Amino acid sequence: MLIVDHLSKHYATPRGPLAILDDVSFTLEPGQSLAVMGPSGSGKSTLLYTLGVLEPPTSGTVTINAQNPFDLGEREQAAFRGRTIGFVFQDHLLLPQLSALDNVLVPTLATRPASPAELVARARQLLGDVGLGARLDHRPGELSGGERQRVAIARALVHRPALVLCDEPTGNLDRTAAEAVADLLVALHTEQQTMLVAVTHSPTFAARFGRRTEIADRRLHDIP
Numbered sequence: 001m002l003i004v005d006h007l008s009k010h011y012a013t014p015r016g017p018l019a020i021l022d023d024v025s026f027t028l029e030p031g032q033s034l035a036v037m038g039p040s041g042s043g044k045s046t047l048l049y050t051l052g053v054l055e056p057p058t059s060g061t062v063t064i065n066a067q068n069p070f071d072l073g074e075r076e077q078a079a080f081r082g083r084t085i086g087f088v089f090q091d092h093l094l095l096p097q098l099s100a101l102d103n104v105l106v107p108t109l110a111t112r113p114a115s116p117a118e119l120v121a122r123a124r125q126l127l128g129d130v131g132l133g134a135r136l137d138h139r140p141g142e143l144s145g146g147e148r149q150r151v152a153i154a155r156a157l158v159h160r161p162a163l164v165l166c167d168e169p170t171g172n173l174d175r176t177a178a179e180a181v182a183d184l185l186v187a188l189h190t191e192q193q194t195m196l197v198a199v200t201h202s203p204t205f206a207a208r209f210g211r212r213t214e215i216a217d218r219r220l221h222d223i224p
């Protein structure tokens with residue numbers, strides 16, 4: 001479960017603190033999904049980075065599966081992030097010299113798994129799930145934008161994360177590819193009962209989430 005409690009976030013700037021989020025609270029349970037909308041610069045990525053333990057809150061707490069990751073030391077925090085959270089960004093951020101399969105396995109390198117064979121099987125399975133079972137050996141340059149983003153989804157799920165965070169995952173895709181990626185994200189989220197938080201500008205994508213919220217004036221406003 002994800003518990004966001006009285007979260008505020010300011011950035012320090014040369015002109016003083018820049019307030020982005022002010023007293024934000026919400027919870028999300030396994031199998032639940034939240035779409036985050038709002039204009040450019042409203043703080044959507046900031047919220048996602050804070051949930052993803054990439055940016056510390058200025059005040060308030062984020063609790064993920066009973067752990068406040070900001071209480072952990074740097075190494076434990078990185079390990080927690082790797083184990084618990086999967087990220088999908090607007091740009092796929094795949095490594096160009098690696099195959100699709102190796103890209104999906106990248107997050108597992110840091111954790112030195114006891115059973116790599118099991119992880120390779122999981123990565124193959126996930127690439128099959130996203131429709132790329134025949135493209136395991138292809139490098140990102142040999143894949144379309146939508147296919148690359150599907151590899152990025154498989155990579156985000158390889159560790160069976162409790163929480164999946166997506167920052168405009170369909171933002172760079174044409175409509176058909178965007179719909180395919182949206183379908184996959186929702187299907188895999190439902191199947192694996194992850195918690196899913198995705199930033200999107202697309203009302204049709206947002207409509208497929210259990211809850212929708214808009215950031216305005218540093219607060220979250222539920223969209224019915």
Ligand code: ADP
Nearest residue numbers: 011013018020039040041042043044045046047
């Ligand atoms: P969104 O994703 O909704 O477009 P962001 O969360 O990226 O918005 O940014 C919200 C605001 O915070 C913007 O005005 C942005 O310029 C500012 N901002 C983002 N990151 C930093 C940072 N590291 N330092 C200072 N200001 C930042």
Ligand code: MG
Nearest residue numbers: 044045046167
């Ligand atoms: Mg953003």
